[in-house]
Amino acid sequence: MIRTARTILRKDLAIELRTKESVPAMTLFTVTVFVLFHFGLDRDALEGDLASGVLWVTLLLAAVIGVSRLFAIEREQGGIDGLLLAPVDRTALWVAKAAALFLYLTILELVAIPAFALFLLGPDLLPALPVLILLLLAANIGLAAIGALVSALAAETRAPGLIVPLLLLPLVMPVLISAASATEPLLRGDQSPEDLGRWLGLLSLYDVVFVLIAVAVFDFLLDD
Amino acid sequence: MSDERTGDDVSAAAEGDDRNERAGGDAGRVGTSRGAGAAIELDGVERRYGERVALSGVTVRLEAGQTLAVLGSNGAGKTTLLRVLATLLRPHAGVARVLGHELPDEAWKVRGGIGYLGHDPLLYRELTGRENLVYHARLHGLMDGLRSPDEGLASPGAHNRASSLDGGLARVEERLKAVGMARRADDPVRDLSKGMVQRLAVARATLHDPALLLLDEPRANLDPAAAEALEPLIGRASGKTRVLVTHDVEGGLAEADVALGLRGGKQAFCRPAGEVDAATARGLYS
Amino acid sequence: MYSKGLKPLSIATVLMVALSLALVFFYAPNDADQGFVQKIFYVHVPLAIVALCGFVAGGIMAIQFLRTGDRSWDARSYVAIHMSIIFGTIVLITGAIWAKAAWGHWWVWDEPVLVSFLVVFLLYCVYYPLRFSIEDPDRQARYSSVFAIAAGAFVPINFAAVRMAEAFTHPRVLSQTGGSLPGDMRLTFLVCIAAVTLLFVTMWKLELTGKHASMQLKRLRRKLEAEAA
Numbered sequence: 052m053i054r055t056a057r058t059i060l061r062k063d064l065a066i067e068l069r070t071k072e073s074v075p076a077m078t079l080f081t082v083t084v085f086v087l088f089h090f091g092l093d094r095d096a097l098e099g100d101l102a103s104g105v106l107w108v109t110l111l112l113a114a115v116i117g118v119s120r121l122f123a124i125e126r127e128q129g130g131i132d133g134l135l136l137a138p139v140d141r142t143a144l145w146v147a148k149a150a151a152l153f154l155y156l157t158i159l160e161l162v163a164i165p166a167f168a169l170f171l172l173g174p175d176l177l178p179a180l181p182v183l184i185l186l187l188l189a190a191n192i193g194l195a196a197i198g199a200l201v202s203a204l205a206a207e208t209r210a211p212g213l214i215v216p217l218l219l220l221p222l223v224m225p226v227l228i229s230a231a232s233a234t235e236p237l238l239r240g241d242q243s244p245e246d247l248g249r250w251l252g253l254l255s256l257y258d259v260v261f262v263l264i265a266v267a268v269f270d271f272l273l274d275d
Numbered sequence: 276m277s278d279e280r281t282g283d284d285v286s287a288a289a290e291g292d293d294r295n296e297r298a299g300g301d302a303g304r305v306g307t308s309r310g311a312g313a314a315i316e317l318d319g320v321e322r323r324y325g326e327r328v329a330l331s332g333v334t335v336r337l338e339a340g341q342t343l344a345v346l347g348s349n350g351a352g353k354t355t356l357l358r359v360l361a362t363l364l365r366p367h368a369g370v371a372r373v374l375g376h377e378l379p380d381e382a383w384k385v386r387g388g389i390g391y392l393g394h395d396p397l398l399y400r401e402l403t404g405r406e407n408l409v410y411h412a413r414l415h416g417l418m419d420g421l422r423s424p425d426e427g428l429a430s431p432g433a434h435n436r437a438s439s440l441d442g443g444l445a446r447v448e449e450r451l452k453a454v455g456m457a458r459r460a461d462d463p464v465r466d467l468s469k470g471m472v473q474r475l476a477v478a479r480a481t482l483h484d485p486a487l488l489l490l491d492e493p494r495a496n497l498d499p500a501a502a503e504a505l506e507p508l509i510g511r512a513s514g515k516t517r518v519l520v521t522h523d524v525e526g527g528l529a530e531a532d533v534a535l536g537l538r539g540g541k542q543a544f545c546r547p548a549g550e551v552d553a554a555t556a557r558g559l560y561s
Numbered sequence: 562m563y564s565k566g567l568k569p570l571s572i573a574t575v576l577m578v579a580l581s582l583a584l585v586f587f588y589a590p591n592d593a594d595q596g597f598v599q600k601i602f603y604v605h606v607p608l609a610i611v612a613l614c615g616f617v618a619g620g621i622m623a624i625q626f627l628r629t630g631d632r633s634w635d636a637r638s639y640v641a642i643h644m645s646i647i648f649g650t651i652v653l654i655t656g657a658i659w660a661k662a663a664w665g666h667w668w669v670w671d672e673p674v675l676v677s678f679l680v681v682f683l684l685y686c687v688y689y690p691l692r693f694s695i696e697d698p699d700r701q702a703r704y705s706s707v708f709a710i711a712a713g714a715f716v717p718i719n720f721a722a723v724r725m726a727e728a729f730t731h732p733r734v735l736s737q738t739g740g741s742l743p744g745d746m747r748l749t750f751l752v753c754i755a756a757v758t759l760l761f762v763t764m765w766k767l768e769l770t771g772k773h774a775s776m777q778l779k780r781l782r783r784k785l786e787a788e789a790a
Contacts, residue, residue: 058413066401069463129395133479135363136397137414138387200711204704208694218691218708221684222715225722232726249725257718264714268707271627275364275700325698326783 052140059134059147066124067151073120074155077113081163084109085170097171103234106167107190107227110160111220114194117155119215121148121202126211135273145199145269153195160187172238179237182247186237189254190230193261197222200265203272229253314339314487314516315360319369322355329355332542333369335535339486342517344531344548346524348560351537353520354393357489360518361391374487387415390485392493392509396476400465404456404475407464408447408482415483418443450478455504469496474505481508488517524556567766574763577756584749599663603749605655607757608648609678613716615645615761616685620713623706635702638709640768642688644761649682677723681716688712 067073088105089095097105125131134144164183168176176183201218205211233250236242315337322330330352337343345353358364359371365379376384398407412418418440451457454474464472473496480488493509494502506512511530521527528534534551536543536559543559544551585603619641626634656675660666691708695701 054419055414058410062399062402062406062410065406066399069401124399128399129397130399132363132391132393132395133397133411134414136361136386136389136391137411138383138416139414197711200707204691204707207700207704208691209696210690210694214687214691214694217687218684221680221687222711224680225715225718228722228726253718253722253725256721260714260718261711264711268627268710271703271707274703326780 052143052146055137055139055143056146056150059144060150063124063147063151064154067155073117074158076120077116077155077159078162080116081109081113081159082166082170084112085163085166089170094171098174099239100231100235102172102238103231105171107231107234110156110163110190111194111223111227113159113163114152114156114198114223115216115219117152117159118198118202118219119205119212121152121199122206123211126206131273141273142266142269144273145203145265148202149195149199149265152198153191156191156194157188160191174238174240178240179234182237182242183234185251186230186233186254189251189258190226193226193254193258194223196258196262196265200261200269203269207272225253225257229257313337313372314341314374315343315518316372317369318371320356320359320366320371321368322352322359322364323367328540330359330537330540333535333537334542335533335545337516337518337533339516340514341532342511342519342530344527344534345518345520345537346527346534346556346559347537347543350539351559352540353537354491355540356537357391357393357491357518357520360487361389361393361489362386363391387483388486389489390480390483390487391489392476392480393489393491396464396472397479398464398472398475401463403461403463404467404478405447405451405460407475408450408478409444411479411482412443412447417446417483446482450482453508454478455501470498470501473497474501477505477509486516488513488515490517491520492522493519524553528556567763567770570759570763570766574756574759577752577759581749581753581756584752588745588749599659601655601659601662603753605652605659606674607750607754608655609652609674610754611757611761612645612648612652613678613681613720614758615641615648615765616681616716617713619645620709620711623709623713626702626706627710632702635706636769636772637765638706639692640765640772642685642709644765644768646682646685646688648757648761649678649685652678653682674720677720680719680723681712684712684715 085105088097088109092101092105094101125134131144134141164176164187198219201215201222205214205218208214229250233242233247236246313336315335317333317335320330320333321328333356335343345356347353355364359366359378360373362373362378362382362385365382371378373385374388376382378385398404399410402410409418448457451460454477456471456474456478459467459471464475467475473493477493480490488509490509493505497505509517511517519527519531528548528551531548533545534548534556535545536551536556538559544555581603585600619638622634622638622641626632626638653675656678657668660668660675688705688708692701692705695704
């Protein structure tokens with residue numbers, strides 16, 4: 052199954068490299084929204100909870116773009132049939148798509164975090180960076196897992212572009228809550244380990260639960 | 276919120292009342308012996324789309340190496356039948372056995388032996404022909420020693436890996452040549468004409484050397500030269516068991532052993548192709 | 562098929578609801594700070610709890626559908642979610658009324674049950690467009706079930722997240738219901754929960770019976786038409 056997932060992932064990355072559809076769009080969107088916030092909030096620098104909130108909400112909205120495109124290519128070009136005809140484990144498709152989304156989000160964040168620090172952040176980013184990276188990775192896992200599932204769900208509906216944000220955003224609220232709440236004291240510089248532990252714990256719980264659910268139900272989406 | 280769309284309970288699941296209404300009763304069991312080796316055995320297969328019947332009363336037996344022509348007007352259920360045989364759709368009633376395995380429970384065992392050529396070429400437009408074929412080769416395990424193209428199941432192992440990788444790639448090259456696309460194999464599929472895409476689709480469908488070919492109007496978009504070039508792969512000359520959906524009634528009957536006619540989802544007739552006259556066949560289209 | 566036990570259930574429901582109303586109006590004391598308005602709590606919180614349980618139950622029924630393929634489980638799941646959304650709308654409305662009367666604002670973020678409920682409600686509102694924009698009925702049932710399962714698992718996690726986030730000093734209702742509710746309030750509260758639960762189950766059964774009957778009617782009609790043709 053891993054082999055199949057790797058094959059599909061390779062194929063998706065090859066197409067993404069060639070079309071450059073998802074990652075540049077997500078990145079551009081994120082930076083643009085940062086600028087929007089600058090004007091909308093009329094601030095030169097953000098701190099504390101405002102900074103944390105702006106960062107995470109923007110990342111989530113960018114994730115919606117990535118999720119929308121994830122299964123679009125399969126729906127448009129008959130990719131699902133090709134996979135269904137092969138003697139492979141179909142959950143590999145979810146694994147591959149979730150892995151792709153995880154990669155896209157990580158690349159996005161490599162650009163977005165420095166941009167955020169440059170444009171909007173008041174205090175210095177560097178001391179917060181290690182823990183922030185940890186939070187980003189934990190959040191990305193949950194987003195990737197639920198994003199791949201939502202993308203597959205929406206792919207068969209008449210208006211996937213509408214359904215994806217409506218489905219995804221409520222479902223990722225716990226991620227937003229945990230990540231933003233943990234990042235706020237982090238950016239202020241006064242985070243306590245128990246606090247961080249609590250939020251990381253919730254994030255991990257979210258990740259585990261939704262990875263398990265996605266793996267359990269994904270086959271039913273493809274089986275006809 | 277329409278009431279119709281919520282789940283209705285299954286108390287009246289497969290009532291089978293459709294069987295009594297089967298039009299033109301010829302549910303011919305072609306082929307005399309019931310021994311092992313039948314490539315396809317269908318008995319009363321049904322497929323619904325909600326409350327609407329897409330297929331019903333389909334009963335046919337096809338021996339290995341034979342060709343089945345499926346005839347009928349648009350919407351008669353030909354593509355649905357093909358997709359059921361391809362394990363893309365599960366039958367809602369009846370018995371379906373393909374290559375000796377029962378659907379849908381053993382569908383996974385059958386997939387490696389089926390080559391499906393539908394309306395969609397199942398190729399990614401941004402990738403080249405070669406990349407698409409390599410992708411499918413990997414999906415079918417042709418490149419990693421678990422199943423070598425020539426020998427069936429080979430034991431996995433590192434020493435097999437290198438040779439099977441080459442073997443898989445060689446297989447891709449050989450197919451590209453066979454369909455006449457070797458020269459344009461590095462062009463993205465979106466740059467190719469429909470005829471070329473169809474040729475690549477044939478390559479994809481036959482890449483893993485399937486025992487059963489399911490062909491939905493395979494010669495669409497092909498000029499006569501191309502169609503002829505592909506004969507050894509998907510035509511009678513290939514010697515494979517084939518199910519052919521076509522609108523070319525005469526041509527289809529000419530190359531088939533058995534003919535199955537569908538009308539509004541219901542099986543109208545199933546006989547040896549030689550016994551079907553033009554009038555009967557035309558009757559499907561009125 | 563679904564109407565077994567419907568009559569005794571309905572009678573029990575009516576009795577319980579009457580009893581709970583009587584207790585709320587005549588037995589439970591008036592709250593010291595908030596006065597009479599606080600009594601909305603007896604409607605609002607049980608409705609919220611039952612609605613959330615209804616969502617989770619919808620998810621469990623969806624699991625049964627995927628396991629057995631029996632469409633009746635899908636019907637049960639759909640109706641449970643449907644009922645919970647209706648109950649949920651009332652939760653949000655009564656919540657707003659209570660908030661305005663008790664604290665002067667139509668909406669407060671301090672109440673974790675209400676906030677987490679809003680998120681869950683927004684999520685489940687997508688159930689309808691998701692379900693009805695899929696044309697193949699088979700696929701519709703399967704995809705809705707997948708959604709119901711994911712959303713059902715989401716309910717407790719989301720509640721935990723919101724609860725952790727709102728660590729404020731504002732009196733949290735649910736912490737009251739555990740231990741610190743005085744006896745007469747607790748009794749009223751429990752009776753109300755029982756009444757609302759019965760109400761939910763009765764209405765759920767009613768709707769299922771109605772749908773089943775109309776399905777059978779349609780099927781008979783179709784058969785008649787087919788035979789006449």
